[in-house]
Amino acid sequence: xxxxxxxxxxxxxxxxxxxQISKEGARVVSQRKADQAVxxxxxxxxxxxxxxxxxxxxxxxxxxxxxxxxxxxxxxxxKVYVILTRNSDEGLYDSGSKNxxxxxxxxxxxxxxxxxxxxxxxxxxxxxxxxEVKGAQVFYFTHSAEGKKLAEGLQNSLxxxxxxxxxxxxxxxTSYYLLKKTDAPAAxxxxxxxxxxxxxxxxxxxxxxNKLADSICRGILEYIKTDKKSGKSxxxxx
Ligand SMILES: [Zn+2]
Numbered sequence: 001x002x003x004x005x006x007x008x009x010x011x012x013x014x015x016x017x018x019x020q021i022s023k024e025g026a027r028v029v030s031q032r033k034a035d036q037a038v039x040x041x042x043x044x045x046x047x048x049x050x051x052x053x054x055x056x057x058x059x060x061x062x063x064x065x066x067x068x069x070x071x072x073x074x075x076x077x078x079k080v081y082v083i084l085t086r087n088s089d090e091g092l093y094d095s096g097s098k099n100x101x102x103x104x105x106x107x108x109x110x111x112x113x114x115x116x117x118x119x120x121x122x123x124x125x126x127x128x129x130x131x132e133v134k135g136a137q138v139f140y141f142t143h144s145a146e147g148k149k150l151a152e153g154l155q156n157s158l159x160x161x162x163x164x165x166x167x168x169x170x171x172x173x174t175s176y177y178l179l180k181k182t183d184a185p186a187a188x189x190x191x192x193x194x195x196x197x198x199x200x201x202x203x204x205x206x207x208x209x210n211k212l213a214d215s216i217c218r219g220i221l222e223y224i225k226t227d228k229k230s231g232k233s234x235x236x237x238x
Contacts, residue, residue, distance in 0.1 A: 013033040028080045039075060039225045040083045040112050041200065042122035042178065042190075043068035047091030048100060052127035054194030056201070061089065063203050067191060068123045070213035078221055083115050109181045118224055119150050120186040122178055125203060127195040134196040135166035136212075137187040139179065142172035146185035154219035156185055159214035185223075189216060 028073050032038065043064040044052035051060025067171035072082045084107045086092060093100040112120055126137070138155040140147035150224060151170035179186050190211050192199040202208040
């Protein structure tokens with residue numbers, strides 16, 4: 001009896017020790033170096049908000065998160081410090097909130113302001129009444145010069161890497177909450193149209209998601225580099 005008690009105590013101590021080590025390890029890994037670029041990736045929607053629904057029932061929130069998680073890995077390989085607004089199928093609202101959508105968006109913006117990133121990329125999927133409409137498009141806040149620069153770079157890389165037939169240009173917008181309220185350079189990437197049967201199929205596939213993530217990663221890296229070269233402040237005055 002005594003021996004088994006001792007064994008139990010020893011086992012518990014070992015587990016506690018291992019937990020402490022893994023906690024320390026995680027802390028070290030997640031610590032940001034002083035000169036490390038910081039990017040916030042925002043997977044749009046989540047939880048009770050599915051976003052757009054595709055022609056075959058695809059949920060925008062799921063595709064957004066899948067692409068965002070791939071993109072995170074790719075940026076981290078390039079030594080970028082990445083912060084996600086969500087890493088699971090959860091919105092940023094309290095379950096009892098009267099207006100979950102407003103609270104969700106406010107919390108995303110608050111998180112961005114607290115982290116002061118070099119840039120923010122929000123990943124979404126589009127939808128339209130005409131099923132033939134397709135192609136990625138990137139949006140920025142009309143009055144943000146840095147947001148425009150980021151969005152145009154992302155649009156270029158998406159056209160070059162993913163779909164050279166796509167003739168869309170990055171577009172200014174004055175009403176999207178996240179773009180309007182965020183003081184860091186920000187862009188919303190609408191990766192494609194879930195209302196287009198071919199594109200909906202592609203957007204669901206891992207290969208295409210990887211291609212999109214590679215391309216968005218390139219656009220972000222080019223933006224960060226350009227910004228550092230010019231020596232300009234990375235903050236946008238909006
Ligand atoms: Zn969306």
